[in-house]
Amino acid sequence: MAAGRIIMSRIRKGSRVWSGAERLAAAARVTVPHEGDYFTVAPRALFDRQAPLEIELGAGRGDFIIARAAAYPERNFLAVELAGTIAQLMAIRAGRAGATNLRVVRMDARPLVHLMLPAASVAAYHVYFPDPWPKERHVKHRLFTPVFAAGLIRTLAPDGRLFVATDVAAYAEGIFATLLAAGFVRAESAVPGAELTGFAMKFRAQGRAVHAGAFRVDR
Numbered sequence: 001m002a003a004g005r006i007i008m009s010r011i012r013k014g015s016r017v018w019s020g021a022e023r024l025a026a027a028a029r030v031t032v033p034h035e036g037d038y039f040t041v042a043p044r045a046l047f048d049r050q051a052p053l054e055i056e057l058g059a060g061r062g063d064f065i066i067a068r069a070a071a072y073p074e075r076n077f078l079a080v081e082l083a084g085t086i087a088q089l090m091a092i093r094a095g096r097a098g099a100t101n102l103r104v105v106r107m108d109a110r111p112l113v114h115l116m117l118p119a120a121s122v123a124a125y126h127v128y129f130p131d132p133w134p135k136e137r138h139v140k141h142r143l144f145t146p147v148f149a150a151g152l153i154r155t156l157a158p159d160g161r162l163f164v165a166t167d168v169a170a171y172a173e174g175i176f177a178t179l180l181a182a183g184f185v186r187a188e189s190a191v192p193g194a195e196l197t198g199f200a201m202k203f204r205a206q207g208r209a210v211h212a213g214a215f216r217v218d219r
């Protein structure tokens with residue numbers, strides 16, 4: 001297919017996700033509203049109640065977080081996704097699933113963790129199959145850096161957990177080393193999304209190895 005036709009087909013696909021009354025109503029039930037240039041997140045303002053908050057960063061189509069929110073109705077969940085069309089698709093799915101304890105926000109996970117979340121406000125972070133950005137000139141797009149690890153530590157509750165999984169062995173090694181250097185230690189917990197996200201299911205079906213770790217902060 002010529003490049004022009006591929007682009008037109010993507011534009012048509014994207015515009016379908018953003019149209020249709022039922023789709024928009026489903027997404028509106030769970031999308032975090034925001035106006036203007038600046039956006040801060042006060043977890044207590046997102047939900048009608050106070051409850052432990054779990055956040056998935058780069059949640060994709062939401063396979064994991066939607067199922068987890070249904071399985072743990074006593075907890076609050078925030079799904080963060082950078083790509084607009086994917087975030088909208090996840091919001092439609094979550095709204096259709098009737099999730100009341102899950103909110104979807106389209107944004108870069110980094111400013112959220114660096115700046116926007118209050119200290120000690122997160123019970124668990126889930127980061128599954130973050131884009132590895134293998135080319136040297138793209139390394140700056142990677143999620144896991146010492147600054148990002150410091151932001152995770154700042155925002156995790158005292159007994160909070162960070163769950164990570166990736167199919168890229170070298171990236172796993174780099175992520176785990178960055179976390180340990182920042183002050184995380186390994187936790188004995190299972191990694192709930194390592195088998196349940198959309199990418200986890202796809203990679204496992206292909207027989208690919210998954211490298212997963214659970215971490216807590218050594219305070």
Ligand SMILES: C[S@@+](CC[C@H](N)C(=O)[O-])C[C@H]1O[C@@H](n2cnc3c(N)ncnc32)[C@H](O)[C@@H]1O
Binds near residue numbers: 109127200
């Ligand atoms: C490989 S997919 C994995 C999706 C999902 N976690 C799973 O395991 O099925 C990575 C996702 O992270 C999103 N993403 C990449 N960089 C991000 C960032 N800085 N903030 C939020 N989401 C991001 C991408 O748009 C993509 O949907």
